Structure formats: structure tokens, C-alpha cells
Amino acid sequence: MESAIAAAATAHPGVVGEAVGRQHRPGRVAAEAGQPAAAQGGAGARVAPLQAALLDDPVAFLSAEHARQTVLLGHLERVACAPLGRAARGLAAMLLGWLTAELPIHIEDEERSLYPRLAAHDASGVLPTLQARHREDRNAVGAVLAGLRCVAAGEEPDGDFTAAALAFVSGHRRHLALEEEAVTPLAHRVLAPEALSALADEMARRRS
Template identity: 30%
Template sequence: MRPAPGLAGKEGPMRSHADTGRRSDCLRPTDPELLSDPLAFFHEDHLREREICAMLERIATADVPRSFEVTHVLGFLRDELPLHLEDEEQDLFPLLRRRCEPPDEIGKAIDRLVGDHRRSDAQTPPVEAALARLERGGDGLSPDERERVVAYVGHTRNHLIFENAIILPFARLRLTDSDLHTLSLRMRQRRGLGRPTETTHAG
């Protein structure tokens, strides 16, 4: 798998939100207003996941984890992460399979990421259970729980690196404005939001 070519200097409606200077502090759920630019929303969601990983690391190493961080991460795992995975598997990945060219070898990349998702499906419930115990007033994590959390963080960080290096660049390169408009609408529907009065990628 090679990096997506031809991204330098790319302008127009598919410009990444990373270039707009509107980046949040990643300490709250990704702003739904960004759904008008779905690739920007994905980019921000990935930054948010990275911040969640930092919180999980602090929880794993603290003798007495901060209750705010425990509750915050639990909310992310229960409410935000499932939506993000559905966004990718039900909408973004199928669009990429349709639009990418054979030399892009996007199918191999997506197969790897879907495999990562299945691994995350298995890793997430024990992490949630450990955090829920802490939230109910339990002591710090046990050695086994710490090991599970550390493994989860390592897997997630590797997953994010691959997505940011391969998936998002190819999405910016290959998806059409019509694709992005459809992606935006689907992601909004998944969150129970109506059509915006005006969208960045209307085709």
C-alpha cells in the first residue's frame, strides 16, 4: 500500500478541516456542524480518539484515576465510537472501494482496517467493564485490567496512524463532491440530525 499521490496543494471544497484553523481541544464530542465537511469530521474524530487514548493511559498508570476521565472515556466508548465505526464501515469504506483505482490497492487497506475493527469489538467490552467498575467507586485497575487498557491504546494508536496515512488522503483524492454530499447526509442521519439548510458539498 502506497500513500495517496497528488495531495500537495489540493484546493477546493475537499480541503481538510485541519487547514481551517477551527480545530477543537478534542475534550468534547466532535462538533456536528463539521458534518457538512465529512472528511474534516473524520479528521477531528481521529484527534478525539487520540486524546481518549491519552486519558486511558493516565487511567492505567494512576493509583487513583480521575473520576472525570473515567466517565468521559466511558461516554466515548459507549456513544461516540460505535457511530464512528459505522460511519467508516457502512459509508466511507464502500465509497472508497467504488472510487479508488486498482493501483491504489485500497481493498487491502480496508480489509486490514475492518479486521482491526473486529479486534476492537473484542477488546472494548473488557475495557468498558473495568472503567464502569471504577466509576462505581472501585479501586484502581487490577494488573490484568491495566494490561487490557494498554493493549487497547496501542492497537487504537496504530489503527489511527494507518487511517490518517492511507484512508483519509485517498478519500480526499478520489471521492467526488457528490460522494461527500451523500456521506455527509448519511452521517447526519445516523446521529438523528436533519438535512442542513446548506451543505459544503452539495452536488
């Protein structure tokens, strides 16, 4: 299923949202995540936020966010391996925006809006596994953020940054693959139009 994510990322290289959105309703995420990279020399690596028009299909929106997250994890891997590299400062600023402003909203979408609507249909028990993974990510991300703040300031991060960031990357890649393999097809199969509409409304409110 990683191939599905990779295919989406390839189809929309670095700018997934620009390819899927038609009516631009810029939100808080766009303002916070897009500008620091450009301001600090990372404009070439900018990964545009998804546009809210895609919320007409909230399951597709979450899937497209997964594709975008795959691109961002590639950037995090680059910064982890070369924190003093030429583009690292701009990338670090962009990644800080993703990890502190955007990813928490995505996780809230899943834990408070999507998973509860799927729980009665979760025959495989994958949802508790994914929620546990969210908790692990929350615990693990502190060392990653500390290192990224150093890199964004042009300073060398602590010695444990590279290992912490690479562990986060591999763990989150597995998480995305499992969600695309198990959750996205389940959501497409069981969510009725009324449930999809309510899900879309809740997700839109988080981005207003």
C-alpha cells in the same frame, strides 16, 4: 502520519470541536459524553464532542474525530496507569461515554458509509485490514469497559485492566495512524461532491 493527528490535537487541545464548529447543532453524542465527567469531578479533562456543522466536510469531520480520539486515548492511558488517581473517576465516566456511544458511530460511519465508497480505489488493500482491526477492538474493549465501570464507581478494577487498556490504546493509535496515512488522502482524492454529500447525510442521520 501520527504527527498529523498530534498536530491537530495540539491545535485544538482537548476541545477540537469547539475550534472547528461554527453553527451549533448539539446531538446525542454531546449530551451523553460531555456531562458525566463534569458531574464527577473530571471537568478539567473534558473533551468536547465535535459539532455537526463540520459535517459540511465529512472527511475532515472524521479526521477531526481522529484527533479527538488521540486526546481520549491519552486519558485512557492515564487511567490505566493510575486507576485510583485523583481524576480517574471523572475520566473513566467520560471514556465510557466515548467507547460505548461515540466510537461505535464513528466505526459505523467508516464501515457502512466511507469504506464502501472507497473500496473500488483501494489498490493497497488497506480497508480489509482496518475492518479486521475494528473487529479486534470490539473484542478487546470488554475488559476495558469493565475496568472503567469500576473506576467510575470509585472501585479498584481487576488486575488485567491496566494491560487490557494499554493494549487497546496502542492498537487504536496504530489504527488512527493508518487511517490518516492511507484512508483520509484516498477519500480526499477520489470522492466526488455527490459522494461527499451522501456521506455527510448518512453521518448526520446517525447523530440526529
